[in-house]
Amino acid sequence: MVIEKKKKISKVWIIGAILIILHFYKLPFYYSQPGDAKELAPYVEVEGGYKEEQGSFMLTTVLMGQTNVYFYAWAHFSEFRDIYPEDQVKRPEETEEDYHHRQQMMMNTSQDAAKIAAYNFAGKDIDISYNGIMITSFIEGMSGEKYLTYEDRILKVDGYRVQTVNELNQRLAGKELGDEVILTVMRNKEEVDLTVPLSLFPDDIDGGEGRVGIGIMYPVTDRTLAFDPEVTIDVRNIGGPSAGFMFSLEVLNQLTPEDLTKGYHISGTGTIDEEGNVGRIGGAKQKVVAAHKAGSDIFFVPREGGREDSNYEEALATAKEIKTTTKIVGVDTIAEAVEYLEQLERQD
Numbered sequence: 001m002v003i004e005k006k007k008k009i010s011k012v013w014i015i016g017a018i019l020i021i022l023h024f025y026k027l028p029f030y031y032s033q034p035g036d037a038k039e040l041a042p043y044v045e046v047e048g049g050y051k052e053e054q055g056s057f058m059l060t061t062v063l064m065g066q067t068n069v070y071f072y073a074w075a076h077f078s079e080f081r082d083i084y085p086e087d088q089v090k091r092p093e094e095t096e097e098d099y100h101h102r103q104q105m106m107m108n109t110s111q112d113a114a115k116i117a118a119y120n121f122a123g124k125d126i127d128i129s130y131n132g133i134m135i136t137s138f139i140e141g142m143s144g145e146k147y148l149t150y151e152d153r154i155l156k157v158d159g160y161r162v163q164t165v166n167e168l169n170q171r172l173a174g175k176e177l178g179d180e181v182i183l184t185v186m187r188n189k190e191e192v193d194l195t196v197p198l199s200l201f202p203d204d205i206d207g208g209e210g211r212v213g214i215g216i217m218y219p220v221t222d223r224t225l226a227f228d229p230e231v232t233i234d235v236r237n238i239g240g241p242s243a244g245f246m247f248s249l250e251v252l253n254q255l256t257p258e259d260l261t262k263g264y265h266i267s268g269t270g271t272i273d274e275e276g277n278v279g280r281i282g283g284a285k286q287k288v289v290a291a292h293k294a295g296s297d298i299f300f301v302p303r304e305g306g307r308e309d310s311n312y313e314e315a316l317a318t319a320k321e322i323k324t325t326t327k328i329v330g331v332d333t334i335a336e337a338v339e340y341l342e343q344l345e346r347q348d
Contacts, residue, residue: 026066026067026068027066027067027068028085028086028087029066029067029083029084029085029086030064030065030066030067030083030084030086030088030089031064031065031066031067031081031082031083031084032062032063032064032081032082032084032282032283032286033062033063033064033078033080033081033082033286034062034063034080034286034287034289034290034293035060035061035062035063035286035287035290036060036061036290036293036294037058037059037060037061037267037290037291037293037294037296038058038059038061038235038238039056039057039058040056040057040058040059040246040247040250041053041056041057041250043233043234043235044231044232044233044247044250044251044254045231045232045233045234045254046229046230046231046251046254046255047229047230047231048229049229049231049254049255050253050254050255050256050257050259051254052259053253053259053261054259054261054262054263054346054347055259055261055262055263055264055265055266055297055347056261056265056266057246057249057250057253057260057261057266057267057268058246058265058266058267058268058291058294058296059235059238059243059246059247059267059268059269060246060267060268060269060287060290060291060294060299061238061287061290062282062283062286062287062290064089066086066096067083079321080285080286080289080318081286082283082286087140100239102136102137102218102239103239103240104239105134105136105220106136106218106220106239106240106241107235107238107239107240107241107243109220109221109241110240110241110242110243110244110247110271110272111233111235111244111247112221112223112225113221113244113248113271113272113273113274114233114244114245114247114248114251114272115225115227115231115233115247115248115251116128116225116274117248117272117273117274117275117276117334118247118248118249118251118252118255118334119227119231119251119255120274120275120276121248121252121276121334121335121338122252122255122256124227124228124229124255125227125228126225126226126227126228127225127226127227127228128223128224128225129223129224129225130163130164130221130222130223131153131222131223131224132153132154132155132185132186132222133153133154133155133162133164133165133168133219133220133221133222134153134219134220134221134222135148135149135150135152135154135216135219135220136150136216136217136218136219136220137216137217137218138215138216138217139201139202139215139216139217141199141202141215142199142200142201142213142214142215143196143197143198143199143214143215144196144199144214144215144216145215147183147194147196148183148185148194148196148214148216149187151187151188152185152186152187153185153186153222154168154183154184154185154219155184155185155186155191156182156183156184157171157172157181157182157183157184158171158181158182159182159184163221163223164221164273164274165219165220165221165273166273166274166275166277168219172198172212172213172214175198175212175213176198176212177198177199177200177212178197178198179197179198179212180195180196180197180198181195181196181198181214182194182195182196183196183214196214198212198213198214199212199213199214199215200212201213201215218241221274231251231254233247233251241271241281242269242270242271242281242282242283243269244270244271244272245268245269245270245271245272245278245300245302245334245337246267246268246269246270246300247272248272248276248334249266249268249300249334249337249338252334252338260338260341260342261341262341262344262345262346262347263346263347264297264298264344264347265294265295265296265297265298266296266297266298266299266300266341267287267290267291267294267296267298267299267300267326268291268298268299268300268301269281269283269284269287269300269301269302269311270300270301270302270311270331271302272334276333276334276335277332277333278300278302278303278331278332278333278334278336278337279302280302280304280310280311281302281311284301284311284314284315284318285314285315285317285318287299287301287315288301288315288318288319288322288324288326288328289318289322291324291326292319292322292324292326296326297326297327297347298326298327298329299315299319299326299327299328299329300329300330300331300337301315301328301329301330301331302330302331302332303330303331303332304330304332305332310330311330312328312330315328315330316328
């Protein structure tokens with residue numbers, strides 16, 4: 001009897017040890033799931049701005065982390081959780097700390113673009129000094145990783161100065177496989193000219209489909225900004241560029257006396273550039289779930305010019321599936337969002 005009891009205890013300890021090991025053993029995959037919706041007014045401050053919102057603007061989040069065995073299995077049993085290979089999330093040899101730092105850099109850049117877009121729309125003053133285009137990540141197999149370094153700042157393409165990511169993309173638009181470009185970069189405090197052949201984007205990259213480029217993932221416009229009136233955005237523990245559009249709406253709302261919310265709870269997602277264009281993001285379906293759980297009246301999402309498989313189509317399908325009363329609204333610019341809000345009846 002004593003021997004059998006000892007065997008049972010030993011088995012329990014062995015099983016327990018295995019379960020603990022499986023919990024801490026990380027697989028080369030990341031999972032994502034719906035996060036929450038955060039009201040933006042407490043995190044955005046325009047000096048002397050209008051803060052009396054009857055409703056609210058909210059950003060929506062996606063929770064992401066590296067999987068263990070349990071998370072990996074769990075994600076496969078939920079339609080609103082996704083699994084990504086590690087190399088689609090982190091670049092080679094990038095530590096977890098480096099990854100989060102890169103995400104924070106993109107968040108900071110999106111906040112700058114949001115401020116610029118809102119101030120331009122409101123006709124307010126901005127002083128901008130451009131310092132080049134930062135490289136945060138390369139697309140594996142394309143020419144960028146061979147010719148460029150993470151410390152480089154791109155200043156010119158074929159002799160033409162490029163100050164923003166949009167200008168860089170415009171200079172590369174229309175190029176064909178086999179073409180080369182001369183990039184002027186700031187490297188070790190010196191301007192260096194590099195002749196770089198263009199590569200095909202992989203088919204699994206959004207917007208690939210035969211397009212060529214350098215192969216920089218998430219380039220960042222490096223600039224120094226001064227706003228009149230001053231504006232600050234202070235949101236911690238959230239990374240990436242996808243909240244930029246909603247930041248721009250909150251900043252704009254504080255710059256103008258008319259309350260754009262009109263009493264509605266408005267969440268959304270989308271990148272923003274300084275011209276006010278709203279761009280594609282990841283995790284649209286999960287952000288619809290977050291908006292639904294937060295009781296949003298309206299959810300803004302990139303329409304992407306009506307393209308197939310757009311964020312807007314994904315959001316509509318998810319809203320129908322979860323039977324939410326949140327209205328899904330697709331937009332391509334901050335101007336379209338403002339026009340939509342201005343035609344709403346005020347909600348008491």
